[in-house]
Amino acid sequence: MAIPSTLITLLLGMVLVLVGLWVGQNVQLLPLDASSNAPVYDSLFQVLFSIGTILFLGIVGLVLFSLVRFRRRPGDLADGVAIEGNLPLEIVWTAIPAIVVLFVGIYSYDIYERMGGMVSLNDHSAMHHSAVVMQASDSSGPTSPGSDTASSEPRVWAGIGSSGNTEGTLPVEVTAMQFAFIFHYPDGDITSGELHVPINQPVELRMKANDVIHAFWVPQFRLKQDVIPGQPTVLSFTATRAGNYPIICAELCGPYHGGMRSTVVVHEQEAFNQWFEKNAPAKPIPATVANVSLNPTA
Amino acid sequence: MTVASPTDFEPQGLQPQGWLKYFSFSLDHKVIGLQYLVTGFIFYFIGGALAGVIRTELASPISDFVSRETYNEVLTLHGTVMIFLWIVPVVNGAFGNYLIPFYVGARDMAFPRLNAVAFWLIPPAGILLIASYFVAGGAAQSGWTAYPPLSLSTPAIGQVIWILSVLLLGGSSIFGGINFIATILKLRRPGLKLMQLPMYCWAMLGTSILVVLSTPVLAGTLILLSFDIIAHTGFFNPALGGNVVVYQHLFWFYSHPAVYIMVLPAFGLVSEILPIHARKPLFGYTTMVYSILAIVVLGLIVWAHHMFTSGTPPWMRLFFTIATSFIAVPTGIKFFNWLATLWGGKLALNSAMLFSCGFIINFVFGGITGVALAQVPFDIHVHDTYFVVAHFHYIVYGGTVFVIFASVYHWYPKFTGRMLNEDLGRLHFLLTFIGFNLCFTPQHWLGLNGMPRRVAEYDPSFTTLNQVSSVGALLMAISTLPFLINVIWSAYAGEIAGDNPWNALTPEWLTASPPPVENWLGEAPLVTHPYDYGIPEGKIDLRVASGADLWFGGKR
Numbered sequence: 001m002a003i004p005s006t007l008i009t010l011l012l013g014m015v016l017v018l019v020g021l022w023v024g025q026n027v028q029l030l031p032l033d034a035s036s037n038a039p040v041y042d043s044l045f046q047v048l049f050s051i052g053t054i055l056f057l058g059i060v061g062l063v064l065f066s067l068v069r070f071r072r073r074p075g076d077l078a079d080g081v082a083i084e085g086n087l088p089l090e091i092v093w094t095a096i097p098a099i100v101v102l103f104v105g106i107y108s109y110d111i112y113e114r115m116g117g118m119v120s121l122n123d124h125s126a127m128h129h130s131a132v133v134m135q136a137s138d139s140s141g142p143t144s145p146g147s148d149t150a151s152s153e154p155r156v157w158a159g160i161g162s163s164g165n166t167e168g169t170l171p172v173e174v175t176a177m178q179f180a181f182i183f184h185y186p187d188g189d190i191t192s193g194e195l196h197v198p199i200n201q202p203v204e205l206r207m208k209a210n211d212v213i214h215a216f217w218v219p220q221f222r223l224k225q226d227v228i229p230g231q232p233t234v235l236s237f238t239a240t241r242a243g244n245y246p247i248i249c250a251e252l253c254g255p256y257h258g259g260m261r262s263t264v265v266v267h268e269q270e271a272f273n274q275w276f277e278k279n280a281p282a283k284p285i286p287a288t289v290a291n292v293s294l295n296p297t298a
Numbered sequence: 299m300t301v302a303s304p305t306d307f308e309p310q311g312l313q314p315q316g317w318l319k320y321f322s323f324s325l326d327h328k329v330i331g332l333q334y335l336v337t338g339f340i341f342y343f344i345g346g347a348l349a350g351v352i353r354t355e356l357a358s359p360i361s362d363f364v365s366r367e368t369y370n371e372v373l374t375l376h377g378t379v380m381i382f383l384w385i386v387p388v389v390n391g392a393f394g395n396y397l398i399p400f401y402v403g404a405r406d407m408a409f410p411r412l413n414a415v416a417f418w419l420i421p422p423a424g425i426l427l428i429a430s431y432f433v434a435g436g437a438a439q440s441g442w443t444a445y446p447p448l449s450l451s452t453p454a455i456g457q458v459i460w461i462l463s464v465l466l467l468g469g470s471s472i473f474g475g476i477n478f479i480a481t482i483l484k485l486r487r488p489g490l491k492l493m494q495l496p497m498y499c500w501a502m503l504g505t506s507i508l509v510v511l512s513t514p515v516l517a518g519t520l521i522l523l524s525f526d527i528i529a530h531t532g533f534f535n536p537a538l539g540g541n542v543v544v545y546q547h548l549f550w551f552y553s554h555p556a557v558y559i560m561v562l563p564a565f566g567l568v569s570e571i572l573p574i575h576a577r578k579p580l581f582g583y584t585t586m587v588y589s590i591l592a593i594v595v596l597g598l599i600v601w602a603h604h605m606f607t608s609g610t611p612p613w614m615r616l617f618f619t620i621a622t623s624f625i626a627v628p629t630g631i632k633f634f635n636w637l638a639t640l641w642g643g644k645l646a647l648n649s650a651m652l653f654s655c656g657f658i659i660n661f662v663f664g665g666i667t668g669v670a671l672a673q674v675p676f677d678i679h680v681h682d683t684y685f686v687v688a689h690f691h692y693i694v695y696g697g698t699v700f701v702i703f704a705s706v707y708h709w710y711p712k713f714t715g716r717m718l719n720e721d722l723g724r725l726h727f728l729l730t731f732i733g734f735n736l737c738f739t740p741q742h743w744l745g746l747n748g749m750p751r752r753v754a755e756y757d758p759s760f761t762t763l764n765q766v767s768s769v770g771a772l773l774m775a776i777s778t779l780p781f782l783i784n785v786i787w788s789a790y791a792g793e794i795a796g797d798n799p800w801n802a803l804t805p806e807w808l809t810a811s812p813p814p815v816e817n818w819l820g821e822a823p824l825v826t827h828p829y830d831y832g833i834p835e836g837k838i839d840l841r842v843a844s845g846a847d848l849w850f851g852g853k854r
Contacts, residue, residue: 031747044675052666059637059662063655066640070576071647080578080643082832089638090585090631097630101623101669108673109616115675160678212448213542215607215682219748222679226608229447230536231543233609246757250607250682250750252441253448255366258753 016058024050034241034266035221037115042222044111051100116160116236160223160235169236170197174207176214176227178253179260188280195247195264197239198272205235215250218264224250239266323418325410326815330417331396332713335706337417338388341424345379346775348372353737353771356764361754369754370439371431371456377442378460381556382467383424385698389563390509391417391474393705394502396713397570398478400806400813401496403487403822408480416473423466430459441752443549446523446534446542454527461520461527468513468520471559475509478502487822493587496804496828497580500587501566504594508555508562511598516552519545543609550601558597560694561661562590564701565632568654571708572636574802575651576643579829582635589628596625606677615674622672629665633658643832649723653704656731660696664689667742682752685745688738696734703730703781710785711799715811716792722784729777737770804828 024046033039070080172195173184183192197203207216209229216235217224220243225235249260267275314322319329320336351372355363364372395413399406407413430437435453438444438460449457482495482503523545525531532538534545573580580586602610602618610618636658645651667689670676680686703726710718740763741749749756756764798807806813808823 029743029746041675041679044673048670048673048676052670056663056666059633060659062637063640063658066637066643067645067647067655070640070643070645072577072644076644078577078644079832080576082579082830082834083581083638083642084579084829085582085584086638090582090635093634094585094627094631098624098627101626104669104673105620105623108619108675111673112615112675115678212451213445213608217682217748217750219679219746222675224607224678224681228536228542228609230541231609246748248748248750252370252445252752254452255370255439257370258361258366258750258755 016054020050020054023053032220034239034245036238036240038222040111040114044108169202169204171204174205177210179256181262190279194262196275197266198269199239199242199266202238207233212253213251214253217248217250218245220245226251242266242268323414325414327395327399327407330413331392333417334387334391338384341379341383345376345384348376353768355754357768359756359758359761366754371437373752374438374441385560387420388702394478398481401499402485403490404485405816407477408485409477412473413477416470419466419470423463426459427463430456446545450526450535458524458527461524465517465520468517471509472513475506478506489824494826497569497586498566500590501562504590505559505562507594508559512552512555515548519548546605546608550604554601555597560698564698567701567705571650571654571704572639573829573831574800575646576640578639578643578832581638585631586635589631592628603672606674607681619672619674623669626669648720649707649727650704652727653700657697657700660692664692680745682750683745684741684749684751687751688741691738711795712806712811714789715795716788717795718788719784722780726777726780729773733770733773733777737767740767803830
């Protein structure tokens with residue numbers, strides 16, 4: 001007796017799912033993960049990669065099988081079977097993508113929330129404002145540059161906010177221009193062409209553009225945010241792996257767009273403090289900064 | 299109904315006859331369709347040459363082939379030419395004009411003169427666009443998206459010419475859209491119901507609705523942008539209090555539906571081609587129609603997924619993620635229906651079928667990456683990278699352009715009365731399929747690992763994969779040679795096709811090849827079941843049955 005076709009289909013389906021899961025787990029397409037949300041991102045990627053592999057291989061398999069199995073033999077002039085539709089079957093294959101898409105949507109919403117993307121769902125501008133004020137009072141720096149920017153802080157339009165707890169967050173002002181990024185540390189008044197951040201400490205980039213739209217992208221952080229003239233944006237992250245990673249402009253900004261790159265240097269906490277002190281202007285400010293960075297943080 | 303005999307129409311006064319009519323202001327929808335098709339192919343080769351410049355530049359990690367300014371001009375022209383002068387005019391204008399009057403049983407489009415005007419806007423617009431490369435300052439350099447403030451600060455003349463050209467092409471598209479809506483809804487042969495129309499009519503109806511709703515928004519936006527450039531107004535200029543993100547919303551309100559303007563007609567064409575070469579009815583006609591309408595509605599409310607890293611608030615990111623993901627549902631229905639159309643058929647493995655199946659595979663791949671891109675967290679990493687470049691080439695090239703080739707192989711016998719050479723056609727398919735995948739598959743990895751789009755120089759560690767991609771592009775360029783040889787040689791020496799070489803049921807095959815002016819000599823045929831192929835289950839086709847079949851009741 002021949003093996004029933006339903007059994008074969010079931011087995012094929014199981015193999016397909018296993019292959020998809022294996023591919024999602026074992027085929028590494030992403031660069032190094034160096035921020036706290038990169039592993040979160042990577043788990044979303046794995047899920048999407050698995051589902052995508054299953055669907056793609058399944059459909060390619062069906063097409064190839066049909067092309068071979070149902071090819072017209074020479075001399076065969078007959079028609080196929082006149083099946084015009086099958087409503088239950090169509091309902092099933094409407095439901096499958098609907099459920100998959102719903103699941104993926106809910107899952108990616110969860111991921112996005114964990115990345116801090118939904119932080120500013122409430123009025124972010126108000127939150128950001130109060131955060132700045134709070135931080136200014138917390139770090140008790142009477143000369144803290146945060147306080148004067150806070151009063152004139154314009155609305156933050158978009159980005160990924162820091163998740164509520166802004167204590168110990170290192171603020172950095174990013175200015176994008178044709179064709180460079182300039183990083184300014186308001187605590188310490190340091191201006192740099194490279195972004196130096198300590199490991200495991202939240203960093204909040206407050207970004208503005210001088211001329212055209214740019215985008216700040218660090219592939220190893222899995223983060224990107226447009227830097228828009230006239231509309232300040234914000235991007236928060238916590239680096240988790242020391243090293244040098246590229247900062248890439250990801251929005252066409254003119255002839256030298258491809259050359260608009262910089263580096264983010266993720267230091268161990270000690271090394272960062274040294275860098276900070278070395279570069280800070282000789283003012284009493286380093287003391288304040290040391291206080292800030294010595295705070296027990298994440 | 300009295301029908302004037304065809305001889306009454308023959309000497310049309312000053313209208314040229316013979317091959318010259320293809321260079322004239324002809325009102326014949328078939329002539330206009332072929333005008334669109336040939337013009338589209340000319341621009342395809344220009345756009346392809348521009349792509350060649352891009353891939354040559356990217357064969358090395360430094361900017362060494364053309365200057366950086368030229369590179370940006372080239373990528374801007376490549377995008378604009380391929381979208382506005384190749385895909386949109388060909389899948390809408392060429393096949394729409396040629397086929398829709400046949401499908402509704404009409405002798406021409408509803409507004410033949412408007413139709414001719416719509417076509418004749420295209421050559422001047424195209425020449426204007428290409429010519430802008432030679433003006434002072436060169437062509438537009440701000441990408442086909444022309445985001446301000448970059449488009450305000452790059453050389454003005456090229457940018458203004460770009461706007462003018464896109465406005466003309468948008469106008470042409472709107473004229474065409476109005477014409478298709480009127481033709482499909484008002485020019486149907488009496489007795490032909492909407493739900494009896496071939497699927498391509500539904501696709502064109504949906505597409506034309508999108509064209510008419512969204513293209514005027516693009517036109518208005520570009521006019522405001524031109525004011526900003528010429529008259530120094532401040533709509534989109536942040537220095538004057540303008541808002542650059544508003545431009546992006548307005549732009550994508552057209553330009554995302556533009557994706558459906560490019561793929562919905564392709565869906566329709568595939569739905570015509572598959573049943574004929576599979577000798578089976580189109581599976582699930584009704585759900586196909588409703589999924590087209592669902593795509594039209596959803597297509598209008600997904601635009602901001604192009605702006606996830608831009609100035610969009612979180613709720614907007616969430617809404618557009620969900621809306622975009624849900625487009626996968628009606629699209630999925632269509633793909634499953636096509637698979638079911640193939641299943642159990644008698645598939646002729648000819649060029650039209652192979653290109654259609656190539657389309658299914660490529661588009662499914664592009665659709666899967668598309669659903670991934672719709673997820674905000676995923677998109678934030680890969681937005682504006684080569685991952686996106688790969689994704690949309692899988693949709694518009696692997697999807698639509700494959701369908702255009704399938705359609706040329708399918709309808710060439712009707713256009714010319716001669717068959718195309720199948721061996722050359724299969725060679726064309728093989729080269730295109732391999733070249734295409736070689737060119738664009740590696741780009742997914744490049745994007746994931748840190749190569750942004752629209753760059754002339756990149757991290758040297760990406761060199762090898764970029765060279766693989768460039769080899770793929772070269773293969774794609776080579777693949778057009780068998781095609782070109784085939785269409786030119788077959789026009790003179792191809793096998794005579796006869797009226798209906800595929801034994802098809804749709805009305806364009808129920809007339810001579812090429813069809814006469816006014817399409818049918820007698821009354822238009824009433825085709826109420828355009829996909830009535832196949833033998834009912836349990837019955838035997840007497841044309842091919844052997845005695846044994848009859849004896850055993852077909853069960854072997």
